[in-house]
Amino acid sequence: MTTLTKETSRANMFYLVAILLFVSSYGAANGQRDGSVVVTVSGQVRGTTTHTTDLPDKPIYTFLGIPYAAPPVGELRYRPPQPALPWEGVREAVEYGSYCPQNLVFLNGIDLDFPMEFGENMTMSEDCLTVNVFTPTVAEDAALPVLLWIHGGTLISGMGSPPGWEALAAHQDVVVVSINYRLGVLGFLSTGDENMPGNYGLLDQVRAMEWVKENIRNFGGDPERVTLFGQSAGGVSISYHLLSPLSKGLFQRAISQSGTWKTFPVNPQPLPLTKIIAEAAGCVAVDTTTIATCLKEKSAEELLESFDSLVFGLGQMLYLVPVVDGTFLSTDPADLMKKGEINTVDYLLGINNQEVGWLGLSNFIKGDLRVGISQEEFVKLVRTGTLMAYQGNPNLDEIVETVVSEYKPPTTPDDPLAILHQFSQMNGDSMMIGPTMLVAEKHAHAGTRVFLYENQYRPSIHPNRPDWVGCDHGDDLFMIWGLPFLKGPVKVLNYTKEDKEFSLNMMAYWANFARTGDPSDSTGGPTDSPSLPTWPQYTPDNPVYMKLDVVPTTDVGLKPDKVKLWNEVIPQMGTVKKDEL
Ligand SMILES: *[C@@H]1O[C@H](CO)[C@@H](O)[C@H](O)[C@H]1NC(C)=O
Ligand SMILES: *[C@@H]1O[C@H](CO)[C@@H](O)[C@H](O)[C@H]1NC(C)=O
Numbered sequence: 126m127t128t129l130t131k132e133t134s135r136a137n138m139f140y141l142v143a144i145l146l147f148v149s150s151y152g153a154a155n156g157q158r159d160g161s162v163v164v165t166v167s168g169q170v171r172g173t174t175t176h177t178t179d180l181p182d183k184p185i186y187t188f189l190g191i192p193y194a195a196p197p198v199g200e201l202r203y204r205p206p207q208p209a210l211p212w213e214g215v216r217e218a219v220e221y222g223s224y225c226p227q228n229l230v231f232l233n234g235i236d237l238d239f240p241m242e243f244g245e246n247m248t249m250s251e252d253c254l255t256v257n258v259f260t261p262t263v264a265e266d267a268a269l270p271v272l273l274w275i276h277g278g279t280l281i282s283g284m285g286s287p288p289g290w291e292a293l294a295a296h297q298d299v300v301v302v303s304i305n306y307r308l309g310v311l312g313f314l315s316t317g318d319e320n321m322p323g324n325y326g327l328l329d330q331v332r333a334m335e336w337v338k339e340n341i342r343n344f345g346g347d348p349e350r351v352t353l354f355g356q357s358a359g360g361v362s363i364s365y366h367l368l369s370p371l372s373k374g375l376f377q378r379a380i381s382q383s384g385t386w387k388t389f390p391v392n393p394q395p396l397p398l399t400k401i402i403a404e405a406a407g408c409v410a411v412d413t414t415t416i417a418t419c420l421k422e423k424s425a426e427e428l429l430e431s432f433d434s435l436v437f438g439l440g441q442m443l444y445l446v447p448v449v450d451g452t453f454l455s456t457d458p459a460d461l462m463k464k465g466e467i468n469t470v471d472y473l474l475g476i477n478n479q480e481v482g483w484l485g486l487s488n489f490i491k492g493d494l495r496v497g498i499s500q501e502e503f504v505k506l507v508r509t510g511t512l513m514a515y516q517g518n519p520n521l522d523e524i525v526e527t528v529v530s531e532y533k534p535p536t537t538p539d540d541p542l543a544i545l546h547q548f549s550q551m552n553g554d555s556m557m558i559g560p561t562m563l564v565a566e567k568h569a570h571a572g573t574r575v576f577l578y579e580n581q582y583r584p585s586i587h588p589n590r591p592d593w594v595g596c597d598h599g600d601d602l603f604m605i606w607g608l609p610f611l612k613g614p615v616k617v618l619n620y621t622k623e624d625k626e627f628s629l630n631m632m633a634y635w636a637n638f639a640r641t642g643d644p645s646d647s648t649g650g651p652t653d654s655p656s657l658p659t660w661p662q663y664t665p666d667n668p669v670y671m672k673l674d675v676v677p678t679t680d681v682g683l684k685p686d687k688v689k690l691w692n693e694v695i696p697q698m699g700t701v702k703k704d705e706l
Pocket of ligand 2: 618619
């Protein structure tokens with residue numbers, strides 16, 4: 126192909142398409158070939174194939190960078206996504222589309238030990254609303270279960286791929302779709318009214334679900350068996366989709382890894398922050414109309430720069446989160462949960478056992494993590510955190526005391542490392558376990574089939590982390606991506622036998638769930654899929670969960686005392702009645 130001129134290769138493609146269309150009208154019996162062409166509602170796409178290191182004879186068809194919405198530029202900025210513009214002929218789908226505007230420092234600057242740089246060799250563009258498909262077959266009658274990946278990155282950074290999803294597709298015979306969605310200043314800024322209603326990134330995800338429903342059959346997928354899965358802000362997004370009338374009916378199951386809505390609750394008053402960002406970008410924030418008009422005239426780069434200068438000036442992240450917009454979200458998620466207005470699809474969710482471990486602790490502690498912290502420093506940190514949440518509250522001292530005594534190291538109260546470990550647990554409990562358990566419980570009450578996990582497995586690729594660091598935020602990514610089996614673009618590292626086994630088990634649990642709604646039911650799955658310990662359903666009466674490890678085991682009651690502390694005791698202390706003021 127490389128020796129051909131563009132014109133002749135185009136002519137060849139024309140014939141190839143004609144032939145493939147002809148062949149496909151005679152059914153899949155004629156077999157599929159490399160460079161398959163698939164028809165979508167917007168036009169035809171030609172993909173390529175890849176494979177994993179351990180299954181060289183199992184091609185996975187990949188279709189990369191397919192637009193699922195119109196470029197959200199000009200008048201479409203800060204608006205819900207519109208359908209993709211149709212194209213003529215066959216679109217080459219062999220390279221990832223541009224990633225959405227973001228500062229890659231927020232992704233690559235953290236000490237994830239990830240064996241590649243995100244965004245390397247790629248372009249950034251506001252025209253970024255694309256999907257990628259990884260599938261073992263393009264037979265239209267295959268009707269394989271579909272997993273739609275929603276990436277993390279605090280709703281400010283991240284991208285659908287790379288790395289790709291060929292390991293999950295090949296090992297489990299499922300179709301995996303990954304997407305980009307609008308982020309940060311372009312995805313979640315809101316004036317709280319119709320000028321800039323907010324939630325564009327979530328609406329992009331809804332539009333991508335519609336794309337899957339319209340098109341995935343032609344890629345070998347079953348449009349009636351779609352499971353959303355995502356990590357961190359992706360898990361948060363999915364938890365929001367379970368509360369939105371717009372997402373209802375577009376998917377059948379959901380998986381939230383390390384994130385539910387309460388980790389990123391809605392901003393009830395988005396306008397002040399939007400004003401600050403608009404002014405930093407040189408806009409005169411007279412009213413919401415002028416803010417919206419002015420922000421639409423700035424380039425994406427200008428907006429990113431203004432946001433970054435604010436964040437770096439403050440020395441802390443400014444979170445841009447979902448809002449109650451009256452369409453995607455009718456009211457605050459807490460109210461929807463109270464009323465049981467929950468989309469009751471099967472839900473698998475969980476957390477890692479050290480969510481604020483090596484990665485997250487460096488946000489709080491500037492010194493060397495290896496030496497631990499003193500008890501005074503611990504108290505100071507708790508006070509700072511409490512002040513942020515409960516400024517001016519008369520019970521502030523009481524809250525600090527309660528937290529400090531609850532997290533005293535039980536056996537070695539003066540050991541700086543034990544104190545640091547407790548601080549890590551405290552943050553993980555308040556930011557992840559509390560919110561996750563609240564969501565698990567409310568969904569189970571509403572009649573959802575819920576499966577809960579705590580991930581205990583620390584992958585072997587963190588040789589420089591101290592032993593006390595357990596399964597950190599993001600460690601599940603290495604495993605669900607099947608990094609031990611990918612040939613690129615990630616660097617091939619020496620993964621252990623345990624890494625590989627854990628990765629295969631995790632992929633099997635996830636795919637079983639997507640296939641049947643039960644993570645340990647391998648019915649209809651590949652015959653060589655690992656046989657796994659039974660993962661019982663979580664119910665309020667039997668709050669059982671799976672401890673994911675090389676050998677998974679079950680337990681009952683995930684830190685019930687800590688859940689009570691963060692979901693009941695502290696909020697109650699923090700609630701000040703009017704007559705008490
Ligand atoms: C970027 O390109 C180089 C050279 O082709 C390649 O070695 C590397 O793996 C690529 N990185 C990514 C993340 O694709
Ligand atoms: C992987 O293991 C092999 C054999 O033990 C060794 O020669 C090689 O240096 C290791 N590679 C890395 C990246 O650690």
